[in-house]
Amino acid sequence: MNRIFSLFIMLGICLSAFADDAQKYRQFADTVRAEVWGMELPAFNVKAAPPEYAGESAVVLAAYRGINAKKKTGIAFNVAMLSNILTSPIKTTPQIHATDIYRRLIQINDKAALEKFSEFELTTRENTGNYLNFWAYYKEDVKYVLGVRVIKPDGRIVEIETDEFVNVKEGKKEKETKQKLAVPGLEIGDKIDVFYYSQSKLKNAHLDPIEIYFRDEYPILDYQVHLELDDKLTSQIRTMNGAPEFTYSQNQEKDYVVDAHMTDIAPRTPRLWYNRKRQSPYAFIAVYNRRNKQEPTPESAKKDGIQVNPDPLKIQDDAWKQQENVMYNNSFFATLTGHLNGGKKVAGNLKKMLKKGEITPQQAADYLYNLLVLSYSTNGYRYYRGDFVYYYRMFLKMIGIDDAEMIIMSTDKWQPLDQAIQRDNIHWGVHIKSLDRYYFPVSGLTAPGEIPAAYQENQAARRAPKKKKDDDGSPLQFNLPTSTPDDNRSISAITADIDGTQLNISRRELNSGTRKNVMIHLLTDENLVDGYLRYLNRYGQSIALKENKKKTAERQERYSDGRQEQLAAIKEEIKDYHETEPAQFKNYRIDNIGIDPDSAWLDYTIDYTMDGLVKRAGRNLLVSVGRLMSPQTEVFPSDRIRTDDIHMDSPRLFETVINLRIPDGYKVSQKSLASLTQNVENAAGSFSSTADIDGSTLVIRTIKKYNHKIEPAANWSELTKVLDAAANWRTSTILIEKQ
Numbered sequence: 001m002n003r004i005f006s007l008f009i010m011l012g013i014c015l016s017a018f019a020d021d022a023q024k025y026r027q028f029a030d031t032v033r034a035e036v037w038g039m040e041l042p043a044f045n046v047k048a049a050p051p052e053y054a055g056e057s058a059v060v061l062a063a064y065r066g067i068n069a070k071k072k073t074g075i076a077f078n079v080a081m082l083s084n085i086l087t088s089p090i091k092t093t094p095q096i097h098a099t100d101i102y103r104r105l106i107q108i109n110d111k112a113a114l115e116k117f118s119e120f121e122l123t124t125r126e127n128t129g130n131y132l133n134f135w136a137y138y139k140e141d142v143k144y145v146l147g148v149r150v151i152k153p154d155g156r157i158v159e160i161e162t163d164e165f166v167n168v169k170e171g172k173k174e175k176e177t178k179q180k181l182a183v184p185g186l187e188i189g190d191k192i193d194v195f196y197y198s199q200s201k202l203k204n205a206h207l208d209p210i211e212i213y214f215r216d217e218y219p220i221l222d223y224q225v226h227l228e229l230d231d232k233l234t235s236q237i238r239t240m241n242g243a244p245e246f247t248y249s250q251n252q253e254k255d256y257v258v259d260a261h262m263t264d265i266a267p268r269t270p271r272l273w274y275n276r277k278r279q280s281p282y283a284f285i286a287v288y289n290r291r292n293k294q295e296p297t298p299e300s301a302k303k304d305g306i307q308v309n310p311d312p313l314k315i316q317d318d319a320w321k322q323q324e325n326v327m328y329n330n331s332f333f334a335t336l337t338g339h340l341n342g343g344k345k346v347a348g349n350l351k352k353m354l355k356k357g358e359i360t361p362q363q364a365a366d367y368l369y370n371l372l373v374l375s376y377s378t379n380g381y382r383y384y385r386g387d388f389v390y391y392y393r394m395f396l397k398m399i400g401i402d403d404a405e406m407i408i409m410s411t412d413k414w415q416p417l418d419q420a421i422q423r424d425n426i427h428w429g430v431h432i433k434s435l436d437r438y439y440f441p442v443s444g445l446t447a448p449g450e451i452p453a454a455y456q457e458n459q460a461a462r463r464a465p466k467k468k469k470d471d472d473g474s475p476l477q478f479n480l481p482t483s484t485p486d487d488n489r490s491i492s493a494i495t496a497d498i499d500g501t502q503l504n505i506s507r508r509e510l511n512s513g514t515r516k517n518v519m520i521h522l523l524t525d526e527n528l529v530d531g532y533l534r535y536l537n538r539y540g541q542s543i544a545l546k547e548n549k550k551k552t553a554e555r556q557e558r559y560s561d562g563r564q565e566q567l568a569a570i571k572e573e574i575k576d577y578h579e580t581e582p583a584q585f586k587n588y589r590i591d592n593i594g595i596d597p598d599s600a601w602l603d604y605t606i607d608y609t610m611d612g613l614v615k616r617a618g619r620n621l622l623v624s625v626g627r628l629m630s631p632q633t634e635v636f637p638s639d640r641i642r643t644d645d646i647h648m649d650s651p652r653l654f655e656t657v658i659n660l661r662i663p664d665g666y667k668v669s670q671k672s673l674a675s676l677t678q679n680v681e682n683a684a685g686s687f688s689s690t691a692d693i694d695g696s697t698l699v700i701r702t703i704k705k706y707n708h709k710i711e712p713a714a715n716w717s718e719l720t721k722v723l724d725a726a727a728n729w730r731t732s733t734i735l736i737e738k739q
Helices: 002-037 082-087 111-116 312-323 332-337 346-356 361-378 385-398 513-522 525-536 549-578 670-674 713-729
Strands: 058-077 090-108 119-123 125-129 139-151 157-159 166-170 176-182 191-203 210-213 223-229 234-240 247-250 256-262 282-288 305-308 404-409 427-432 437-439 459-461 477-479 489-499 502-512 584-593 601-611 614-617 620-623 652-661 666-668 678-681 685-694 697-706 734-738
Touching: 002 139, 002 191, 058 191, 090 111, 119 139, 139 176, 223 282, 234 256, 256 305, 312 385, 312 404, 332 361, 332 385, 346 361, 346 385, 361 385, 361 437, 361 525, 385 404, 385 427, 489 513, 502 513, 513 549, 513 601, 513 652, 525 549, 525 584, 549 584, 549 601, 666 670, 670 734, 678 713, 685 713, 697 713
Parallel strands: 058 223, 234 305, 489 652
Antiparallel strands: 058 090, 090 191, 119 176, 125 139, 139 157, 139 191, 166 176, 210 282, 223 256, 234 282, 247 256, 404 427, 404 459, 427 437, 459 477, 489 502, 502 601, 584 601, 614 620, 620 734, 652 697, 666 734, 678 685, 685 697
C-alpha cells in the first residue's frame, strides 16, 4: 500500500511540474506577443495592397526581421579532471544569448492562400547538448513563440488568444512539445499578421547561421532588417543577388546596430526551377563567440567586430585550414574497414596489383572509393563529408596513387566560392591529376568518378591561392565540369498487352547519372549492401560483412522491415507514374543499383495491370498510349512570363519506349498512328515522338531533352514549347480497329 501511495505522490509531483512549465511558457509567450505587437513599425500600418496585385494569391505587405545577439559569461562545474573538482570546481563558460523575430503582414486574396495561412505548427522548446551537458560543455536551450492576429477589411484587429493554441506531445517518447493553431475566422480579403520568435541560450557554441531572403513565393512590398550584435562577438555578413546595403554603426553600449531596408523587390519567385540562394536577394549572417572551447572558430572570425562582405579568399582559407585538423594515421584504414571480412587486406592487395599491372590506377581508385562508402555505411562510424574525402586521399597514397590532391568547391545549395561566407558551406573533394578524375563526398547513388548534380558547373579551387596557377600550369580557381543530357538519362521500356479493357504492363526503368537519386527512395539497405558487395568481390578480393549471430539476426529483421517499406514505395511509384493506382500489382525486382562505373544504371522492373487506359469504341479499342509516358511538367498561365534564369539540377534526357502488342483480329488506324509523330527542337531542348508497326506490335518512342543546367531567361519561351509538346503528347490516344 505504501509503495502505491508513493507512486501516486511522485506522479502528482511530475504532473505539477508539467503544469508549472506550461504556465511559465504561457506567461513567457504572452509577454513576447505583447512586446512584438507593440513595436513601432510603420510599414505594418498599410491598409491594402495596390490594385496591380489583385491577381496574386497573397501579398506580403510588410516583413521585418529583428535579431539581437549578446555575449554572456556563465558558470559551470569543472570536472575535466578529478583535481579540478577538489581545487577549482567552478569555472566560467562562454555563452551567446540571442533573440530572433520574423514578422509578416500578409493580405489573403484567394482560397489557396487562405488554406495555407489557416493553420500553423510550432515546436515550443528545444534543449540539446552532449553527454557532458550537465557539466557545462555544449548546450543549446531554445524557446519559440508564435503570434497571430487577423486584421479585417474594416480595420478591426482580432488577436488569437492563447486558449486557441493546442499543445501536443510528439516525437520519440512524446518528448517534443508542439503548438498547433487553426486560425479562427480567417477569410479571403483579411490580412494576417504573423510572427515567429526564438530565444536561444547557447553555451560553448556559435550562433546558428542566419539566412534572410528578400524575395518570396508572394510579392513583398516592404522588408526591413534590424540587427543588434555584441561588439565582443564576430559577425560576418554576406549580401548577394541585389540584396540591399547593410549599414552599421555602434550604440552607447558599443553594440553594432545593423540595418537594411528594401522596397523595390522583384515580383514573386517563379514556381519552376528557381534557386533562391543563387537568384533571390539574399543575406547570410554568421555570428561567432571565439572564446568557446567546444566549437572551433574559423581563423577569419578570431577578431571581435563586424565584417560586411569580407574577402571570400579568407573564408576559403578557413576551409583549407580545417583540413589540417583532421585526425589521421596509417592504422585508420584497418579501423575503418575492420568490420568487413577481408577489408583490412584490401590496401595491401591493391598496391601489389597496381605494381604488377593487374589493375589500372582508375580501377584501383574506383574500388577504394566504393569500399570506403560501404565501410562508412555499415560500421556505424559517424560520417562527415569532409573527413570522407580526406581519408580517401590518404588511402590513395597508401596504395601507390600519389598525385591525388584535395580541392574545395561550392555547391548549388550555398554561395559560389567567390562569394563564400562560411567554411561549413564549402565542400571538399579529391582530384587525381594523372586520371583527371574527380571524387566527391557520398551523394546518394554516385558511381566513382561521377559528379553529383549539386557540384556541376560550380566553382572549385585546388589550393589556397598563393599564386594563380599550379606547377603544371593549370589554374588554381576553376569550374567543375558539367554533364550532358546523355549522361543523365531516364529510360522507361514498356511492354504492354491488351486484356479486355485492361493493360498488362511490364515496365523496366533505367536511370543514370543525376537521375539515379530521384529514385533512390525505392532502394533498401539490403539492396545497397548487396550491390556494393557484388561490386567489391572482384580482382581476387573476398569482402563480406563480419558479424556475430545477434548482429546477423538484427540485420535480417531490418531487411524484412525494409522489404515491406519498399513494396509500399514501389506501388506508390506506379501511382505517380500513371497518376492512378494499378488494378493489380504483380511483382518487382531490383537488378542494379548503379554504383559500378562500368554499369552505372539504377535498373528495376515492375509488373502490374492498369485499368482505365483501354476503352471500347463500338467494335474498336481506344488506348491512352500517352499515359504510358511518365507525367510531364505543366506550364501554368501564371508561369508563361518569366524574367529569371532557369536553374535545373542538370542537363537530362527522358526516353520512353512502348511496345504495345496488337490483339489478334485488330489493326492500328493509320490516321491515328500518324498523329503520334511530333518533333519540337530548339536551343533549350527538344521533344520528339515516333510510332511504327513491327509485325503485331506498335512501337512508340518518345525523347525529351533538357540541354543545359542553367538556361537564360531569354530561352524560357523556347523551353515552354518543349514542355507543352510533351504535356500535350501525354493526352495521345491510338485507335485500334476491329478487322
